[in-house]
Amino acid sequence: RAFSPTKPFQFFGYKNLELGVWNATFASNEQKTVWAMIDGKISNSQELRMELKKLGYAFSTEDDNELIVHAYEAWKESFISRLNGDFAAAIFDEENELAYIIHDRLGKKNFYRATKGG
Numbered sequence: 608r609a610f611s612p613t614k615p616f617q618f619f620g621y622k623n624l625e626l627g628v629w630n631a632t633f634a635s636n637e638q639k640t641v642w643a644m645i646d647g648k649i650s651n652s653q654e655l656r657m658e659l660k661k662l663g664y665a666f667s668t669e670d671d672n673e674l675i676v677h678a679y680e681a682w683k684e685s686f687i688s689r690l691n692g693d694f695a696a697a698i699f700d701e702e703n704e705l706a707y708i709i710h711d712r713l714g715k716k717n718f719y720r721a722t723k724g725g
Contacts, residue, residue: 634672636680640702643675647694647716655689679707
């Protein structure tokens with residue numbers, strides 16, 4: 608795993624997967640097995656945060672990246688249907704080797720993909 612904490616660009620790498628983000632940060636769970644980044648805003652974040660706190664999740668920031676990490680841990684892939692707002696996000700579950708690339712329902716936030724080599 609590689610992680611670059613320098614801004615304005617951060618990246619996370621695992622095997623042949625690399626996720627990067629400009630002018631934002633990644634968040635992870637306490638075990639460092641689930642990583643997430645978001646560009647944009649979750650408009651119902653306070654409601655979701657309250658639900659997750661009732662389930663026992665603790666938050667150290669008000670950041671939507673941390674919200675997404677815990678929402679994924681609590682509700683697995685069904686967490687996506689709970690998100691409202693304008694956003695593009697990436698979630699990587701290292702333990703299960705799953706990556707989710709998602710965006711808001713209207714696609715207001717762009718998500719760019721690139722491949723290396725050929």
